[in-house]
Amino acid sequence: MNSQIKKGILDLCVLALLEKGDSYGYDLAGSLARKVEVADGTVYPILRKLASEGIVSTYLQESQNGPPRKYYHLTDAGRKKLNAEREEWIKFCGEVNGIISEETGGKADE
Numbered sequence: 389m390n391s392q393i394k395k396g397i398l399d400l401c402v403l404a405l406l407e408k409g410d411s412y413g414y415d416l417a418g419s420l421a422r423k424v425e426v427a428d429g430t431v432y433p434i435l436r437k438l439a440s441e442g443i444v445s446t447y448l449q450e451s452q453n454g455p456p457r458k459y460y461h462l463t464d465a466g467r468k469k470l471n472a473e474r475e476e477w478i479k480f481c482g483e484v485n486g487i488i489s490e491e492t493g494g495k496a497d498e
Contacts, residue, residue: 394424400477402434403462403470406444412457435460443469 398420405411405419417431438444443466448456462470 394426397477398424398426398430399434399438400470400473402431402438403443403466404474406460406462406466407470410459410461412449412459414457416460438466442466 401420401424402416405416411419413432413435416435417426417428420426420431435444439446439460442463444460445463446458446460449459451457
């Protein structure tokens with residue numbers, strides 16, 4: 389898939405994963421990579437940006453396998469952003485599918 393298309397939607401994917409529960413960066417990166425082909429380290433800049441915007445918050449939690457891990461939590465602002473962007477994405481996908489669908493003969497519904 390075109391990297392520019394992917395780049396624009398990865399924030400939404402990260403928010404959707406966090407909606408399921410708090411997670412640390414490495415686990416989020418693994419969950420995302422299992423669904424979407426992404427380069428190593430792609431998730432960390434996204435998480436830093438979302439944290440700086442107040443969309444996610446962070447906290448440290450002790451780990452049995454080493455140093456404490458930084459966990460990410462979706463804030464109320466993050467939930468609002470996720471819901472708004474999810475609606476936009478679903479609408480956009482429907483419009484694109486309408487354009488490229490064989491059922492419409494390649495024409496958008498008017």
